[in-house]
Amino acid sequence: MSAGTTALPAGRPEHAWFAEARLGLFVHWGLYALPARHEWVMSKEQIHPDTYERYQRYFEADRYDPRAWARAAKAAGMRYAVLTTKHHDGFCLWDSALTDYTTVHTPFGRDAVAEFVEAFRAEGLRVGFYHSLLDWHHPDFPVDVHHPLRDDPAAAELNAQRSMERYRAYLHGQVRELLTGYGTVDYLFFDFSYGQDSYRGLPGKGAADWGSEELLALVRELQPGIVVNDRLEVPGDLVTPEQYQPSGPMLGADGEPLAWEACQTLNGSWGFDRDNHDYKSVPLLVRMLVDGVANGGNLLLNVGPTGRGDLDPRALASLDGLATWMDRHGRAVHGAGPSGGTPPPDCRYTRRGDRLYLHVFSWPLGHLHLPGMAGKVAYAQLLDDASEIALEEIAPDQQAQTLVPGGQPPGTLTLRLPTQPPAVAVPVVELFLR
Numbered sequence: 421m422s423a424g425t426t427a428l429p430a431g432r433p434e435h436a437w438f439a440e441a442r443l444g445l446f447v448h449w450g451l452y453a454l455p456a457r458h459e460w461v462m463s464k465e466q467i468h469p470d471t472y473e474r475y476q477r478y479f480e481a482d483r484y485d486p487r488a489w490a491r492a493a494k495a496a497g498m499r500y501a502v503l504t505t506k507h508h509d510g511f512c513l514w515d516s517a518l519t520d521y522t523t524v525h526t527p528f529g530r531d532a533v534a535e536f537v538e539a540f541r542a543e544g545l546r547v548g549f550y551h552s553l554l555d556w557h558h559p560d561f562p563v564d565v566h567h568p569l570r571d572d573p574a575a576a577e578l579n580a581q582r583s584m585e586r587y588r589a590y591l592h593g594q595v596r597e598l599l600t601g602y603g604t605v606d607y608l609f610f611d612f613s614y615g616q617d618s619y620r621g622l623p624g625k626g627a628a629d630w631g632s633e634e635l636l637a638l639v640r641e642l643q644p645g646i647v648v649n650d651r652l653e654v655p656g657d658l659v660t661p662e663q664y665q666p667s668g669p670m671l672g673a674d675g676e677p678l679a680w681e682a683c684q685t686l687n688g689s690w691g692f693d694r695d696n697h698d699y700k701s702v703p704l705l706v707r708m709l710v711d712g713v714a715n716g717g718n719l720l721l722n723v724g725p726t727g728r729g730d731l732d733p734r735a736l737a738s739l740d741g742l743a744t745w746m747d748r749h750g751r752a753v754h755g756a757g758p759s760g761g762t763p764p765p766d767c768r769y770t771r772r773g774d775r776l777y778l779h780v781f782s783w784p785l786g787h788l789h790l791p792g793m794a795g796k797v798a799y800a801q802l803l804d805d806a807s808e809i810a811l812e813e814i815a816p817d818q819q820a821q822t823l824v825p826g827g828q829p830p831g832t833l834t835l836r837l838p839t840q841p842p843a844v845a846v847p848v849v850e851l852f853l854r
């Protein structure tokens with residue numbers, strides 16, 4: 421383990437908070453919470469925009485209480501939160517002057533973004549916006565591979581009336597509203613580009629369509645310290661693997677580590693999906709988080725609140741489970757990063773300063789052998805309860821016999837573990853480095 425390998429890959433000093441935070445809350449909330457069968461329902465079921473619009477009349481969100489969301493996120497150890505200001509269906513959660521297709525023009529009748537930012541800031545979390553580049557509601561957005569009207573025989577004719585230039589002005593105008601009306605916005609998650617995906621002669625959309633260079637310049641001008649993702653099809657401040665965990669640090673073409681954040685769902689859907697019960701277990705969520713930190717990445721974990729505005733009980737249970745673990749183990753995550761060392765099988769290392777955290781995914785019997793760590797550790801304890809873990813170095817030439825285990829390769833440090841792991845989602849041994 422080389423000293424000084426704890427550097428958090430963050431491009432700019434004002435972005436250091438992002439790598440420090442490691443864990444954030446993603447919130448997908450919008451009209452699709454009412455059909456409650458995936459946030460892409462409008463596209464998947466090819467629902468005409470005029471038909472889909474009716475959900476606007478039924479959006480009451482009578483239980484919307486972002487302070488409750490913020491408290492749950494904070495308890496789970498989340499340090500930032502990212503809200504869908506607009507998803508692909510085009511419905512806006514703020515009081516936009518550029519459209520009436522917003523939460524203000526629903527029975528709910530309020531600016532949901534304003535309440536969200538206030539609530540999360542009050543709990544001390546940083547605030548970010550997700551903003552869809554796609555818009556299946558806007559009359560100028562040309563029909564393409566993802567659009568609900570893609571199979572309409574008149575799609576090409578429709579497109580002749582539509583103007584990407586006018587849509588682009590709308591997109592830039594709305595981003596301007598979001599970045600001027602709500603104070604400091606720490607993070608912006610644009611979604612997404614698909615320039616290569618043409619369908620029945622309907623081209624996909626990428627940087628030239630969005631005016632990405634210009635849009636990014638506008639963002640940086642309005643919010644100089646903001647962290648921006650990579651989905652404008654021009655390089656951003658981080659890369660955003662979705663629904664998978666990278667198998668190692670993410671590297672740029674130059675071989676340098678990139679800042680990255682895996683965005684993950686609880687059940688495979690981003691929006692509220694009532695009949696989908698495919699929830700990840702709490703231990704799996706913790707392992708995903710730890711695995712990411714060990715590889716220099718963040719976890720942006722999503723919830724899809726209901727149409728009434730509640731976090732559903734399954735999501736709350738997941739956040740609660742995470743909270744229980746983070747309460748005792750947060751210091752192995754916040755401000756921690758890759759260790760530069762190689763952990764034993766079924767384990768991960770994270771490191772923060774002179775403490776190395778050994779996350780044990782599969783609890784072995786009695787001994788855990790750490791290659792290359794002999795002489796480097798002054799003291800060890802379970803992070804859960806600060807109970808000491810004994811250390812030993814087994815001589816390489818020790819002969820195995822009856823109760824005596826065989827030697828270990830030179831440089832190996834051996835931990836003596838209790839038979840019973842601590843009753844936590846993922847046990848962690850805290851190693852005080854010399």
Ligand code: GLC
Nearest residue numbers: 448459460611612662683690
């Ligand atoms: C996607 C999906 C989407 C989700 C997002 C989260 O690209 O289109 O529904 O909002 O990724 O990263």
